[in-house]
Amino acid sequence: MTDTACPKLAQLSEPFPWLRSRLNPPDVYTALRKEQPVAQVKLRNGDSAWLITRYEDVKMVLSDSRVSADNSREGFPVLTEVRPISARVFLRMDPPDHSLYRRLFTNNFVVRRVRAMRPDLERLVDGLIDEILSSEQRPIDLVHKLSLPVPSTVLSWILGAHQEDQEFFNDAAERLLVNGYNATDPEAAGRAMQAAGELVGYVAKLMAEKEASEDPGDDIIGELVQAVRDGLITREEAIANGFIFIVAGHDTTAGMTTLGTLTLLQHPDQMAELQADPSLIPNAVEEMLRYLTIVDQVVLRIAAEDIEVGGQLIRAGEGIIPLINSADRDDERFPNADTFDIHRDTRGHFGFGYGVHQCIGQTLARGELIVVFERLLKRIPTLKLAVPFDDLEFKETASINGVLHLPVTW
Numbered sequence: 001m002t003d004t005a006c007p008k009l010a011q012l013s014e015p016f017p018w019l020r021s022r023l024n025p026p027d028v029y030t031a032l033r034k035e036q037p038v039a040q041v042k043l044r045n046g047d048s049a050w051l052i053t054r055y056e057d058v059k060m061v062l063s064d065s066r067v068s069a070d071n072s073r074e075g076f077p078v079l080t081e082v083r084p085i086s087a088r089v090f091l092r093m094d095p096p097d098h099s100l101y102r103r104l105f106t107n108n109f110v111v112r113r114v115r116a117m118r119p120d121l122e123r124l125v126d127g128l129i130d131e132i133l134s135s136e137q138r139p140i141d142l143v144h145k146l147s148l149p150v151p152s153t154v155l156s157w158i159l160g161a162h163q164e165d166q167e168f169f170n171d172a173a174e175r176l177l178v179n180g181y182n183a184t185d186p187e188a189a190g191r192a193m194q195a196a197g198e199l200v201g202y203v204a205k206l207m208a209e210k211e212a213s214e215d216p217g218d219d220i221i222g223e224l225v226q227a228v229r230d231g232l233i234t235r236e237e238a239i240a241n242g243f244i245f246i247v248a249g250h251d252t253t254a255g256m257t258t259l260g261t262l263t264l265l266q267h268p269d270q271m272a273e274l275q276a277d278p279s280l281i282p283n284a285v286e287e288m289l290r291y292l293t294i295v296d297q298v299v300l301r302i303a304a305e306d307i308e309v310g311g312q313l314i315r316a317g318e319g320i321i322p323l324i325n326s327a328d329r330d331d332e333r334f335p336n337a338d339t340f341d342i343h344r345d346t347r348g349h350f351g352f353g354y355g356v357h358q359c360i361g362q363t364l365a366r367g368e369l370i371v372v373f374e375r376l377l378k379r380i381p382t383l384k385l386a387v388p389f390d391d392l393e394f395k396e397t398a399s400i401n402g403v404l405h406l407p408v409t410w
Ligand code: HEM
Pocket: 069, 090, 091, 092, 102, 155, 244, 245, 248, 249, 250, 252, 253, 256, 294, 295, 298, 299, 300, 350, 351, 352, 353, 354, 356, 357, 358, 359, 360, 361, 362, 364, 365, 366
C-alpha cells in the first residue's frame, strides 16, 4: 500500500470503492490525479488493485492489448466482499471470444436501425408524458414514470419480446434494478435475484421460440440462436449474453435520464437555452454523459502482461481500475472539467467507455436520451424539483450512479 503525506489522500487507506459525492465523483479523485495518478488501493475482499485517475492513462489502459477484461483470470478486481457468481458474458471477455459477440450484434445497433426507431421512440416518450400530464397526482416520481419505462420498453423491442409481455418485462426489469443495486440488504438482493431469474427465463423462452423456426431472424436473440446452431457458442452462453443487454441497457439509460434531468434543473440558465434552441440538445446530452459518467465501478481490468502506466510498473496478474468518471473530470483534457457546460467540446469523453468494450448500445442510448430531453423540455417547460436537492436519496453504493426517486412538479 502506498503511504502518502498528503492529507487529502488519507482516504487511500480505506477500502475502495468510496462514496460518490452526489452528482460528482469522490473528492479524493481530484487529489489522486494531481498527486498519485496510479495508486494502489485495498479492496473490500482484501485484494489490492491499481486505481488509474488521469484521462491519458485511462485511455492507454483501455486500449492496450496487454490489459485484459477477462474476469476468469486470477486477481481480477472484485469490488464486493465476496466474488459474485456470474455467467461468462462478452463484457468480461477478450478478443477473439469478445469479437465474436460484437460481430453478432453490431448490425442491431447501427445508426440506420436506431434512426428507424425514432417515430416509435417519440410515441413511447409522448405516451408516458401524456400519462404524467393527465394524472391528478403531483409531485410525480420521474424515475418510475419516465426514466425506467423508456429503456425497458426499448429493450423489450430489441430483444423481440411480445407486446402482451410488455408489462411483465418492465415490471421485472424495474424490480431487478430497484432492488439489485444494494447487495448488502439480503431481502432486496433476494428480490433482485428473483426478478433476474424471471428475465433469464423469459430470454430462454424467446430463444426456444426462435429455435423452433427455420430462420431465427437477425435480431439479437435470432443472432444468438444462429450462433448456437453454427456451433460457435453454447445455449447457456447465448442466454447469458442475451440477458446482459437487460442489465447493461437499463440502469444506465434510466440513470442518465434521471441525473441528466436533475443536472439541468440545477442549471436553469442552460435548461432555458435548450428550451429556446432544441438543436443544442444533442451536445447537451454529450455533456451530460461526460459530466455524469455514471458507469462508475463496472469498468474493471487486469494486467495480462507487465505494463507501465504513468511511470508505474503494473505486474501481470495485478488488478486495474480505470476510473472513467475521474478521467472525464480531468482538467488537462476538459478545461474546468467540474463545470457543466452544454457548449463545451465534449469529444473524446468516456461516458460510454473506450477501446474494444466501448458501449455497443451507445447510438441507441443517445437516440433515447435525445428524444426524452426534446419531449420533456418542450412538453413540461416549467418542470421543477419538488423536494430540496439535499433530500434526494442517491444510490451511493451502487456501481452505476443514480437516485432512487426524483420527485418533480410543474
Ligand atoms: C446512457 C446509457 C449508457 C451508458 C452510460 C453506457 C455505458 C457503458 C460503458 C461505460 C461500457 C464499457 C464497459 C467496459 O469497458 O468495461 C458499456 C458497455 C456495454 N454496454 Fe452500455 N451504456 C449505456 C447504454 C447501453 C444500452 C442502451 C445498451 C444495449 C441495449 C448497452 C449495452 C452495453 C453492452 C452489451 C456493453 C458491453 C460491450 C462490450 O463489452 O463489448 N449499453 N456501456
